Amino acid sequence: MQSSLHDRQHIQTIIETALLVSAEPLNLHDLKKLFAEELRAELLHEVLEAIQQAWQGKGLELVKLASGWRFRARLEYQPYLERLNPEKPPRYSRAVMETLAIIAYKGPLTRGEIEEIRGVAVSTQIVKTLEERNWIEVVGHRETPGRPGLYATTKAFLDDMGLKSRSELPPLAELGQLIVPEVADQ
């Protein structure tokens, strides 16, 4: 009994180590290859479960994928790991930013009204991008033909901007004194 428990612990350490150093997921067939003796699939499953248990509350988790088992960083640690090799954060296109600015400063207003200000069409993709980000929403409908939706920015948008209310948006009052360049820069 004593020795079998000891063996079990040893098997578990070997499997855990193999999973931690392997660049690819390992399936049961791979794991069996680690040992000279034939291991029962049942035992392997028990050991894998024990490893999962042992890693509760740690930074990695043992996950089963289509191609096998693999350790990966838990979702909640990703933000820290991202900092190690920060990828350049993606940027929204000018079209998205302008649409957002118009809705933020002038909403609620319809897509047609946004297009009027921008002078160009606002694609469905732009609206979808901002809706999926949960930064804009339809808060009502204009009683004109087609009953177009009225877009406004959301509370989540203000939260993400670190603002308490829309009145905290950078004031545009001093615009009159600004020398507006002929061409939108860049």
Next chain:
Amino acid sequence: MQSSLHDRQHIQTIIETALLVSAEPLNLHDLKKLFAEELRAELLHEVLEAIQQAWQGKGLELVKLASGWRFRARLEYQPYLERLNPEKPPRYSRAVMETLAIIAYKGPLTRGEIEEIRGVAVSTQIVKTLEERNWIEVVGHRETPGRPGLYATTKAFLDDMGLKSRSELPPLAELGQLIVPEVADQ
């Protein structure tokens, strides 16, 4: 106190996770980047030591190398892990190893100077093999005709040998007592 202990545990888990997923050794500077707040180097050292302690008797060990800290499988698990990937990396030829040793102990030096010590030409293939392994690199040029490149070993070489610095290389046999071993021991 309670919360500081909790923080400490959290910091430890984050660092451990980063070290387990990193494809490169992480130095203190890297580890600091994981956190938004400034961490004291002293605290980091304590945490690294705590992680080393926590992995006692497990399949991996945290080692300090030339370019930072990294987890590796303990040597005694290699026989098991080899069963997974039976293709062993090739042992380098004596010509490669002698060239490497000369660069490690006498570098930076030129190819001509290596040839002088070896008494035989150093083929381009040898240099390429070591460069591709990222074990040697050109660190400068000798200001003689042809400006030959000066080769030195890299940090990656020390890392791969599990060494912190060149001073940890096996000590050279003393010239006076240079008695060729009767038997190539092992």
Next chain:
Amino acid sequence: MSHPAEPIALLFGQPVTELPSDLYIPPDALRVMLERFEGPLDLLLYLIRKQNLDILDIPMARVTAQYMVYVEAMRVQQLELAAEYLLMAAMLIEIKSRMLLPRQTVVEGDEHDPRAELVRRLLEYEQMKLAAYEIDQLPQAGRDFRWADAWFDREMVVQLPEVTPLDLKQAWLALLARAKHTKHHTVRPDELSVREQMSAILKLLAGGEYREFSQLFDTTRGVPLLVVSFIAVLELTKEGLIAVSQSEPYQPIYVRLASAEAAMPAAEAT
């Protein structure tokens, strides 16, 4: 080849035991053997060791004689490599001839002893050869141990673009610069809260039901907000977005979405 297996040369885990013991060796064996040496220094070291010679007092004649036999074999097989061996042979012969000459002037200061130079090179090479062996004995990544390599799934977290209020202002400015509609779109800060309040009221009424007018006002957040809310209601009415109704004076005022008027009957019909 009479000796039992006993390694004589360092060949990294492969002890060499089948080396010829003297000069009388068939050329084929020589060829095989010479391939195992890393050059003339290596071969010379072997010969010195093999004959149990004091490395600091090399008997040039014997070593050179043997050496020439090897070199001859090399020359037949592999001319390119032989050049280095020939160079060494020339050096050995030079040393030998010097020693045969009577020493006339005793140590002319800086006249260097070619023997000393050879010994220095042999020692240095031997040192490096041993060092190479030692390095090869170190546990090596990939060969003797594996690095940890757990998975960090970057794709699991979609990185969203970051936007700051200043970016918004920039976008707005660019817009204005392009449209040259500066005057039309000048927005005063206080107007912002009105439009924000308009959104809030529209959301409140989104269900389509009537709301009591007073429900639109949050009395706990100060007079300015009440005023702004009131202006928002007026603005929404003006824009035809909401309908305000009161059956009789002093009766509660009800508000609902203007669109609900069109929508309600249809809803009731079903």
